[in-house]
Amino acid sequence: MGETAELTVGERTVRLTNPGKVYFPRRGFTKLDVARYYLAVGDGILRALRDRPTMLERYPDGVEGESFFQKRAPKNLPEWIPTGRISFPSGRHADEICPTEAAAVVWAANLGCLTFHPWPVRRQDTDHPDELRIDLDPQPGTGYEDAVWAAGELRPVLEGLGLRGWPKTSGGRGLHVFVPIEPVWTFTQVRRAAIAIARELERRAPRRITTAWWKEERGEKVFVDYNQTARDRTIASAYSVRPRADAPVSAPLRWEEVPDARPEDFDLATMPVRFRELGDVHADMEGQPCRLEAALELAERDEREHGLGDLPYPPEHPKVKGEPKRVQPSRAKK
Secondary structure (H helix, E strand, O other): OOOEEEEEEOOEEEEEEOOOOEEEOOOOEEHHHHHHHHHHOHHHHHHHHOOOOEEEEEOOOOOOOOOEEEOOOOOOOOOOOOEEEEEOOOOOEEEEEOOOOHHHHHHHHHOOEEEEEEOOOEOOEOOOOOEEEEEEEEOOOOOHHHHHHHHHHHHHHHHHOOOOOEEEEOOOOOEEEEEEEOOOOOHHHHHHHHHHHHHHHHHHOOOOEEOOOOHHHOOOOEEEOHHHHOOOOOOOOOOOEOOOOOOEEOOEOOHHHOOOOOHHHOEOOHHHHHHHHHOOOOOOHHHOOEOOHHHHHHHHHHHHHHOOOOOOOOOOOOOOOOOOOOOOHHHHHO
16 A cells, blocks of 8 residues: 555545555554445534534554644644634643544544544633533442343433533444533533432442442442543543554443443444445434433522532532532541
């Protein structure tokens, strides 16, 4: 194979360097295969990324080489790819790429980007999320089947609060459920709603679900990672390729598929076939935004009646008023 290749993506021509470089040795997938994959699912991943400030997870030498997360837009960014300025909890800011066409995704794939990590906001308003994202994370001693079970319990919790969730595989052992919302609440409010949802799920299934931030307290349960809604926390987008040996992808699912679908069903080779047959099964998601009043009322009731206030933030966040001590329990006891 030659040293360069060109792909036509919409009205753009995207040039690939070293297209034959092997990115997934076990499967033999190359950089060109990754780029062609993103071209095949272009409408789907663009729906997930459109106008969102996006961090790039890059593997320029493939999954067995070194990798890094790129928050700031690359210096060689084409003029046709816009950026959005986001503010970190530290007060610093960065300009991140905001794809508005599929060609931007293929262009990033040429840089070795496998996984796209979009913020839950649009570049026009980076302080008000339009997605509440729930990460069902199986802990040691549990597995994907436990996350599937938890998702089945989560669905009626959401519906009872007037919310509709859209599930997808993480590409690993867990499941993600995204809830589109009106962009009128702050990150703090959205996180508060996520905590209330997680606590209600935990109440219904305390032996299998946990909201414990500290790993030593979680046990063999599924952790509902409420901090994925904190500012500067992101989740791999739908259709993103994950950096694992068999080249799995994060696959959007319909609820009726969740019980039987398995992460290994969706990879660089199989997802284009599924997409060609079914299209983007989450295509209607952003057209059905929900409101958080009921979830926030639940949070207020938890605090008023049960004394359940805030939970710890991630370690890189500044201390927040009302937050519990950010100390590992076993150390605190000492």
